[in-house]
Amino acid sequence: MKPVLRAAIVAVGSELLTPSRIDTNSLFITEKLNALGVDVILKAVVGDDRDELAQVVRLAMTRADLVVCCGGLGPTDDDVTRDVVAGVVGRRLQEDLAMTERLRVRFAARFAGAMPEINRRQAMVPEGARVLENLHGSAPGLWIEAEDKVVLLLPGPPRELKPMVEHLMSGLLHEHTAGRALVRRVLKVAGRIESQTEEVLRPLYARWRQWAIPVDATILASLGQLELHLSARAAMRDQAADALRRAAQDVVDVLGLDVFSTDGQDLEEVLGDLLVARGERIALAESCTGGLIASRLTDVAGSSRYLERGVVVYSNEAKTDLLGVPAALIAEHGAVSEPVGQAMAEGIRARAKVSIGVGVTGIAGPGGGSEAKPVGTVVIAAVTNDSARVRTFHFRGERDQVKSQAAQAAIDMVRRLLLSTV
Amino acid sequence: MKPVLRAAIVAVGSELLTPSRIDTNSLFITEKLNALGVDVILKAVVGDDRDELAQVVRLAMTRADLVVCCGGLGPTDDDVTRDVVAGVVGRRLQEDLAMTERLRVRFAARFAGAMPEINRRQAMVPEGARVLENLHGSAPGLWIEAEDKVVLLLPGPPRELKPMVEHLMSGLLHEHTAGRALVRRVLKVAGRIESQTEEVLRPLYARWRQWAIPVDATILASLGQLELHLSARAAMRDQAADALRRAAQDVVDVLGLDVFSTDGQDLEEVLGDLLVARGERIALAESCTGGLIASRLTDVAGSSRYLERGVVVYSNEAKTDLLGVPAALIAEHGAVSEPVGQAMAEGIRARAKVSIGVGVTGIAGPGGGSEAKPVGTVVIAAVTNDSARVRTFHFRGERDQVKSQAAQAAIDMVRRLLLSTV
Numbered sequence: 001m002k003p004v005l006r007a008a009i010v011a012v013g014s015e016l017l018t019p020s021r022i023d024t025n026s027l028f029i030t031e032k033l034n035a036l037g038v039d040v041i042l043k044a045v046v047g048d049d050r051d052e053l054a055q056v057v058r059l060a061m062t063r064a065d066l067v068v069c070c071g072g073l074g075p076t077d078d079d080v081t082r083d084v085v086a087g088v089v090g091r092r093l094q095e096d097l098a099m100t101e102r103l104r105v106r107f108a109a110r111f112a113g114a115m116p117e118i119n120r121r122q123a124m125v126p127e128g129a130r131v132l133e134n135l136h137g138s139a140p141g142l143w144i145e146a147e148d149k150v151v152l153l154l155p156g157p158p159r160e161l162k163p164m165v166e167h168l169m170s171g172l173l174h175e176h177t178a179g180r181a182l183v184r185r186v187l188k189v190a191g192r193i194e195s196q197t198e199e200v201l202r203p204l205y206a207r208w209r210q211w212a213i214p215v216d217a218t219i220l221a222s223l224g225q226l227e228l229h230l231s232a233r234a235a236m237r238d239q240a241a242d243a244l245r246r247a248a249q250d251v252v253d254v255l256g257l258d259v260f261s262t263d264g265q266d267l268e269e270v271l272g273d274l275l276v277a278r279g280e281r282i283a284l285a286e287s288c289t290g291g292l293i294a295s296r297l298t299d300v301a302g303s304s305r306y307l308e309r310g311v312v313v314y315s316n317e318a319k320t321d322l323l324g325v326p327a328a329l330i331a332e333h334g335a336v337s338e339p340v341g342q343a344m345a346e347g348i349r350a351r352a353k354v355s356i357g358v359g360v361t362g363i364a365g366p367g368g369g370s371e372a373k374p375v376g377t378v379v380i381a382a383v384t385n386d387s388a389r390v391r392t393f394h395f396r397g398e399r400d401q402v403k404s405q406a407a408q409a410a411i412d413m414v415r416r417l418l419l420s421t422v
Numbered sequence: 423m424k425p426v427l428r429a430a431i432v433a434v435g436s437e438l439l440t441p442s443r444i445d446t447n448s449l450f451i452t453e454k455l456n457a458l459g460v461d462v463i464l465k466a467v468v469g470d471d472r473d474e475l476a477q478v479v480r481l482a483m484t485r486a487d488l489v490v491c492c493g494g495l496g497p498t499d500d501d502v503t504r505d506v507v508a509g510v511v512g513r514r515l516q517e518d519l520a521m522t523e524r525l526r527v528r529f530a531a532r533f534a535g536a537m538p539e540i541n542r543r544q545a546m547v548p549e550g551a552r553v554l555e556n557l558h559g560s561a562p563g564l565w566i567e568a569e570d571k572v573v574l575l576l577p578g579p580p581r582e583l584k585p586m587v588e589h590l591m592s593g594l595l596h597e598h599t600a601g602r603a604l605v606r607r608v609l610k611v612a613g614r615i616e617s618q619t620e621e622v623l624r625p626l627y628a629r630w631r632q633w634a635i636p637v638d639a640t641i642l643a644s645l646g647q648l649e650l651h652l653s654a655r656a657a658m659r660d661q662a663a664d665a666l667r668r669a670a671q672d673v674v675d676v677l678g679l680d681v682f683s684t685d686g687q688d689l690e691e692v693l694g695d696l697l698v699a700r701g702e703r704i705a706l707a708e709s710c711t712g713g714l715i716a717s718r719l720t721d722v723a724g725s726s727r728y729l730e731r732g733v734v735v736y737s738n739e740a741k742t743d744l745l746g747v748p749a750a751l752i753a754e755h756g757a758v759s760e761p762v763g764q765a766m767a768e769g770i771r772a773r774a775k776v777s778i779g780v781g782v783t784g785i786a787g788p789g790g791g792s793e794a795k796p797v798g799t800v801v802i803a804a805v806t807n808d809s810a811r812v813r814t815f816h817f818r819g820e821r822d823q824v825k826s827q828a829a830q831a832a833i834d835m836v837r838r839l840l841l842s843t844v
Contacts, residue, residue, distance in 0.1 A: 016465075017452065017461075017462045017463065017464075017465065018452065018456075018640075019449050019450070019452040019453035019456060019606070020449070020640065020642055020649075020651055022444060022446070022449060024444070027441050027442070027444060028441070030439065030440065030441045031441035034440075034441060039439075040439045041439065041468070041469060041471065041474055042439075042466065042467070042468055042469075042474060042478070043438075043439065043466065043467040044464065044465065044466045044467075044478075045464070045465040045466075046463070046464055047463060047464075049463070051485075052463060052464060052485060055481060055484070055485065056464070056466075056481070059477060059478070059481050062477070063473075063474060063477065184440065193533060194496065194497075194498070195496075195497045195498065195538050195540060195541055196533075196538060198497075198498045198540070199538055199540065218436050218437060218470070218500060219498065220435075220437055221496075221579070222579070223581070227437075229436075229437055229440070284734070286713075286716075289717075289720075290716050290717050290719070290720025290721070290725070290729075290732075291708075291713030291714070291715070291716025291717040291720065291732050291734065292713065292717040292720075293713070294708075294712055294713025294716070294717075294734040295711075295712050295713040295714040295716075295717045295825075297712070298711075298712025298713060298714075298734070298736075298786075298825070299712070299821070299822055299825070301787070301788050301789065301821055302789065303712070303736075304736045304737075304790075307712075307734070307736055308736065308737055308740060309733065309734055309735055309736060309737065309740040309744065310712075310713050310733070310734035311731065311732070311733045311734070311744070312706070312713065312716040312720070312729070312731055312732035312733070312734075313731055314720075314725075314726045314729055314730065314731060315726075315730055315731065318730060318731040318774070321773075322731065322733070322744070351743075352740070364720075365723070366723050367723065367724065368726075396558070397558065397581060398581075399721070399723055400721055401581060403717075403720070403721070
């Protein structure tokens with residue numbers, strides 16, 4: 001049998017097609033399969049419907065070497081996976097009498113009664129299939145080899161599915177995969193837009209594809225940052241990891257300081273590490289971000305070492321009272337202005353007696369905008385002992401998007417300021 | 423054209439096949455389609471792969487009346503959706519010159535530079551398709567009618583996809599659907615656990631199933647709150663909505679003040695409405711929540727009317743300096759103690775000159791715990807002109823989970839305090 005390289009995952013259950021439920025088993029399974037060098041090329045969710053499931057399994061078998069079906073192995077009428085898959089691979093179902101006996105014993109032990117006849121369905125096994133013991137529930141898993149492919153049926157509840165997959169990792173799955181490890185690495189970039197970055201990086205992509213261990217790249221844009229997902233496959237995990245390390249260095253050589261993370265770290269973690277390394281402390285004066293910067297910084301364990309304090313100063317009185325921003329300065333330039341932003345940063349720095357102060361003032365919307373200062377106008381200032389930066393941004397989007405972009409830009413401004421003042 | 427009754431949703435993007443990313447757009451789309459009486463019968467996730475996507479779209483078109491594809495509409499080489507779908511429905515792509523011009527203008531306005539040539543790909547439109555304007559990004563959506571089916575292409579980023587779907591709800595989607603409206607209503611509950619609540623509500627579920635328009639209920643637990651999802655289906659939207667209104671009232675009769683929202687509102691919105699209605703203002707003193715409470719309150723538009731200020735006071739000096747908490751009090755009881763929590767709430771209330779003060783001090787972890795005060799110990803205090811509450815909580819989970827539960831409990835404590843002091 002040829003080794004399993006490509007897998008499809010099919011989640012079965014009508015509840016997974018409602019607005020409030022999501023299939024998360026596939027994330028766990030993907031992680032495990034990737035570790036064995038197996039790529040997941042397709043995921044699907046179908047209801048408890050025979051036709052739908054049969055069609056999807058048939059399609060998946062044309063594309064993948066391994067089709068993993070999760071769920072629909074229970075004893076009731078709407079548990080159709082066993083039947084449907086047996087039909088697709090052309091195998092009859094036979095009762096596994098030893099399994100029936102195990103089910104009866106399990107049932108008696110747990111519920112102190114006779115097993116309902118419908119539970120015998122769980123002992124029906126397609127001819128030639130291997131039965132996978134379920135240590136945490138009644139539905140056994142099934143491993144079916146057919147037409148040079150494998151179809152693996154797993155119970156839906158995560159507490160039953162996960163141990164079964166773990167067990168397969170060193171057993172059947174291990175035997176059937178080639179063992180080429182798939183390794184990933186995520187780089188994160190601030191201050192750039194997707195299409196321009198893609199143009200700059202394209203020559204690298206072409207070069208990486210020629211390497212002995214080729215590196216694949218995908219770029220993803222989200223609010224205030226880009227993510228570059230790199231992946232490589234090699235016989236040994238270390239070889240793939242090494243190729244990714246070299247590719248990451250190529251990106252840093254081209255994009256420089258805009259790359260804030262070469263191994264998946266979030267911006268607030270990167271800033272935290274910088275502050276700890278330099279032994280510096282920071283204080284925040286937030287208006288329009290409303291505490292979001294403080295909350296992001298304090299998401300990092302150990303942030304109490306470097307975040308001395310933060311204040312959320314919505315009102316002008318609070319700006320004067322808590323930061324010493326002169327009322328006359330606010331009257332002259334307006335609360336959303338570079339002089340006020342800088343005075344906020346300097347005020348919090350002085351009062352908190354730390355080396356770095358940050359001030360953010362802006363209009364998050366939906367109200368409060370004007371022609372001169374529309375919604376999305378945000379002033380960000382960062383001051384240290386010997387340097388200061390202040391800049392006016394114009395963000396787009398809804399209130400929470402303006403807050404989120406402003407927080408990202410402020411944390412990034414501090415990072416750049418620290419890196420440029422060694 | 424026959425009405426759309428069954429839909430399939432296809433998410434496109436290799437990143438959605440990795441262990442760390444999940445498609446959530448389909449939940450939003452499902453909710454909206456359900457509201458128009460359309461059932462989602464299949465969901466799939468495929469990578470940026472032409473063959474895979476073509477096969478899945480072909481299968482989806484045999485099963486569903488409407489196929490919604492999300493993502494893969496960007497300007498780069500790995501954005502294949504437009505091309506592939508045009509191929510599947512047998513339509514040539516033509517450049518929409520007006521669209522190219524709009525893209526150039528948009529690009530110039532945002533990035534003050536010439537548009538890279540690759541962005542022109544986003545103006546390629548299959549013959550006969552309708553272009554759906556994207557107010558929040560460059561990739562337009564596309565509505566393609568073919569073989570008695572509709573294929574709808576939407577951009578992947580939620581901030582672009584959601585407004586486009588909202589717009590279609592009263593436009594093309596509305597025109598192409600018929601039938602029984604499926605209406606949902608979400609109630610939110612604080613201060614209760616799932617299994618007990620389920621037991622209390624079970625008699626209601628049984629009664630609702632007997633109604634002329636039956637109401638379905640599902641309970642979902644998340645950090646710090648329960649959600650009760652009610653749904654009903656009727657020929658007229660109003661009939662279903664009315665059944666849900668009566669069911670919601672039944673729940674309030676049983677659970678009382680624990681129900682903080684009967685129509686999906688978040689806790690911070692509910693508190694905001696209460697504060698506005700009473701003309702009161704609030705100020706926050708946060709230690710272990712690190713600004714999260716302020717950030718949640720300021721997510722609500724108009725929160726500047728009632729949030730006077732917030733301070734994030736990690737250090738003992740900041741607690742004394744900004745809130746007037748006596749150093750001796752901290753020395754005597756420890757920073758995480760009811761006397762200090764209450765002094766924080768009283769301090770911020772007095773200094774901000776508002777009617778309500780909140781103080782939160784605790785141990786978010788992973789470090790800082792002791793036998794007497796383990797990680798997860800959080801003191802929350804709320805004081806008004808004439809009342810005060812202070813309580814010590816013991817939350818479980820990781821740092822961010824402790825932060826999140828503490829913020830929820832604090833906002834809920836203020837809500838209950840206001841409702842009990844009319």
